[in-house]
Amino acid sequence: MAKPMSRASEAQLIPISFTLNGRLQEIDVEPHELLLDVVRERLGLTGAKRSCDVQVCGACTLLVDGRPVSACTTLAFEVRGRSVLTIEGLAENGKLHPLQQAFIEHGGFQCGFCTPGMILAAKALLDENPDPSEAELKHFMHGNICRCTGYKKIIESIMAAAKTMRSGGQGSSS
Amino acid sequence: MLRRFRLEEPEHVSQVSELLSRFGDSAKIYAGGTELLLAMKEGLVQYERLINVKNLNCRDVTLENGALSIGALSTHRELETSKTIKEKLPALAKLEHNVANVRVRQVGTLGGNLCFAEPHADPGTLLIALGAKMIAEKSSSQRELDAEKFFVDAFETALEPDEVLTKIVIPVPGAAGRSAYLKFGYLERPSVGVGLAFNLNGQVSSMRIAVGCAGPAPRRVPEAEALLEGKSREEAERNLAQAGALAGRAAQAITDLHGSQDYKEHIVGILLKRAFLSALS
Secondary structure (H helix, E strand, O other), X not given: OOOOOOOOOOOOOEEEEEEEOOEEEEEEEOOOOEHHHHHHHHOOOOOOOOOOOOOOOOOOEEXXXXXXXXXXXXXXXXXXXXXXXXHHHOOEXXXXXXXXXXXHXXXXXXXXXXXXXXXXXXXXXXXXXXXXXXHHHHHHHOOOOOOOOOOHHHHHHHHHHHHHHHOOOOOOOO | OOOOOEEEOOOOHHHHHHHHHHHHHHEEEEOOOOOHHHHHHOOOOOOOEEEEOOOOOOOOEEEEOOEEEEEOOOEHHHHHXXXXXXXXXXXXXXXXXXXXXXXXXXXXXXXXXXXXXXXXXXXXXXXXXXXXEEEEEOOOOEEEEEHHHHEEEOOEEOOOXXXXXXXXXXEOOOOOEEEEEEEEOOOOOOOEEEEEEEEEEOEEEEEEEEEEOOOOOOEEOHHHXXXXXXXXXXXXXXXXXXXHHHHHHHOOOOOEOOEOHHHHHHHHHHHHHHHXXXXXX
């Protein structure tokens, strides 16, 4: 068995190392620490938002090994040995990702609270399906809720980014 | 916020079973955590220990002797994208494709879903219709439970306190096999789900119908099955309305946030009809 069993009231520290936005992180976490709290409070990356706290809204979406998860309901130790991407890690060398650029150009956000999760979920979609139909896009994104836009401009933004990415664009406005 | 707990990370089923025996109600199996952690965050349940079972070797989807064997730790995502399941049991692949949202499917496991036995869940209903068997193991023994006997009540299964669900085994339908699952809801979780499976060979045979979400646990409805069993396709279609009404009454629907009892009973009937017709097409 991996760990000795001791009293439940004692703090148990789990040393984990993982990649955060391309950089190695080594920290100790307790079993009950949530990924969202570790990323926001301990590592200072506040792009992911706590909103519904029950995996319904998508505002806390992070990519773990490229796949979207709800950081509000992910135990932090689960990312040991894995790669975590937050919205802060999406732009490369100061250049916005095509999705970020498209959301700006197509007005894909208003208050912006859902946007980090929206963009990361869309990235996961486009990485596995570079040319989604609108139905596929809606199915994939239906767990990311926006209370401002009515979704039309979000869908337009993602479709536009998909087109840019398919043509090898790196996010500059064309 | 989660209260502090300790984590155990056993490597084998026997170790999980021993931990369950040793710590009793103060410990709980943790797989995907998509439902357990929500209940813990709400303070509805508390555990001194979680037993992380993700190191167990039960995540494979295989075909064995005409049956599909699904490791309990398979995630919804793995099942919705599994080539074998898409080919052999498309109704299950479709169900998994529509579970919750993409983030829940990414980490939530089929076994966790079944063992948590939240009434508003999809897979149990179709598994009952498909005649699935649940494989439960402990330190020194293993047994097989029919899916229809697995669900006892809301959040309650027939598993013994030290048993671990390791596999779900589903007979693969033959060429005449038809199956479908349909759900309806306006919240994140379904209000009503209906699953059915049958053979069509001139007439309807081996008809199995299950209703879920409406009441405390998914259940089979033999009263409705009897109206379709042995009938020609046309006769069965004529009997659908009556079968739907019977299934609605048998669903043990309760009035809650997801709808009133009457409403759910009505929807059961509608879904049964649509599921039967979609299984034919």
